[in-house]
Amino acid sequence: MINSHVSSFAGLPVLPFTPGMALPADPSAVAWRLEVEEFDADPTEFAGLVRALLDEVPAEAVRAVVVGEWGEAYERPLPVDLLVDAASKWTGLRAVFLADLVGEQCEISWLTHGDVTPLLAACPALEVLWIRGAQGLRLEPVRHTALRELRIESGGLPAEVVRAVAACDLPALHRLDLWLGVADYGGDATVDDLAAVLAGDRLPAVRHLGLCNAEHADTIAAAVADAPVVGRLEVLDLSMGVLGDAGATALLAGQPLTHLRRLDLHHHFLSEEVAASVVAALPGVEVDVSDPQTADTYDGRPYYYTAVGE
Structure with missing residues (x-):
């Protein structure tokens, strides 16, 4: 990676x-x-x-x-x-x-x-x-008619960059990957900052959406569950983050995901039961629930971590 x-x-x-x-x-x-x-x-x-x-x-x-x-x-x-x-x-x-x-x-x-x-x-x-x-x-919001793939890998992606990407007009973009990261490394974006991405109005050609490495993966999964952009996707990638049972359950309770070719949730904090339920709910979809994680303990409390931080 x-x-x-x-x-x-x-x-x-x-x-x-x-x-x-x-x-x-x-x-x-x-x-x-x-x-x-x-x-x-x-x-x-x-x-x-x-x-x-x-x-x-x-x-x-x-x-x-x-x-x-x-x-x-x-x-x-x-x-x-x-x-x-x-x-x-x-x-x-x-x-x-x-x-x-x-x-x-x-x-x-x-x-x-x-x-x-x-x-x-x-x-x-x-x-x-x-x-x-x-x-x-x-990044300033721009219109770019040729860009097909945009990928920003980070341990913490600032909200202003996320908002700028969301405000860009990218009619040819087929794949968008954002590694959102954690607040300790500058990843202060919220679901509201992703609103235009999830609406998809400026991304008519997007077929692969990655909102990865997210500290607030459960909140993102809940927002994705009803996001208009999901209906046109072939690949949804919510991997590398702190996805737990609440996020996966919200995702399954939203719009149908059976049209997807692939759902990537690897590096997660799902229970075995919930991970199995996601796979069972999407029999025609390649679902990746590999690399399950177990919370560490910090100051007597559970600590959940993204795949990429520092």
């Missing part, structure tokens, strides 16, 4: 770029990984890496870019402006992954971002945008 770097992205194998390297026979058949070796590298190193990619790889062949360590990722925002400046030349760019770092490099909730809105504006043909980390992350 987030314990290793992606080996493929947007259907392409990932190839680290090194200045002066021998290029593959088809430079458009890979996703180019940009990463400096040292976590405290000078900002000029990453800028030089982007310039070298521009100089050495045919611009029209750059279809996907994966950004790894850019130098002091725990306090220096990812320099998305370098990608924005390059976008005018990378006319074939269709997929970007910002901050494919693992915990040994930087904890997910320490990864520092800035405003990613200019990237969407500079890449009107972009189809896939993944973002790992949410510290300092900003």
Whole structure:
């Protein structure tokens, strides 16, 4: 999940770029990984890496870019402006992954971002945008007619980012994954912040919805139970969070879910009986209730945890 770097992205194998390297026979058949070796590298190193990619790889062949360590990722925002400046030349760019770092490099909730809105504006043909980390992350509501997949992985996703995503007009978006996280790491979004996502008016093409890694998974499940967007989904993903019996029961008591192809609830706090009842209620649906969790004890009280925090 987030314990290793992606080996493929947007259907392409990932190839680290090194200045002066021998290029593959088809430079458009890979996703180019940009990463400096040292976590405290000078900002000029990453800028030089982007310039070298521009100089050495045919611009029209750059279809996907994966950004790894850019130098002091725990306090220096990812320099998305370098990608924005390059976008005018990378006319074939269709997929970007910002901050494919693992915990040994930087904890997910320490990864520092800035405003990613200019990237969407500079890449009107972009189809896939993944973002790992949410510290300092900003997004203004935009209309983007090409984006098909948006994924934000976090230990705590700020409410203002959730509201901005909900306010975007994304008519082609097929898949939306939001890792909502916990309040201790900045995840202060409520169900009200998700209202426009759950209504689905700006997401007419969405077929896969992930509201994952949520501290308040029961409340989200109850809201999803009657959400208009659910009727058009093929995949509903409420995994990695603190889903308990109350949330699962509310989900089953809402609108029918038999049209789904897959319901993902893995990493949960369901009792065996309730987990079995979910599976039994949806015989034609692939239901994942794997990875059951048991609450820890903290100060004499049960403590429930999401799959990804720090």
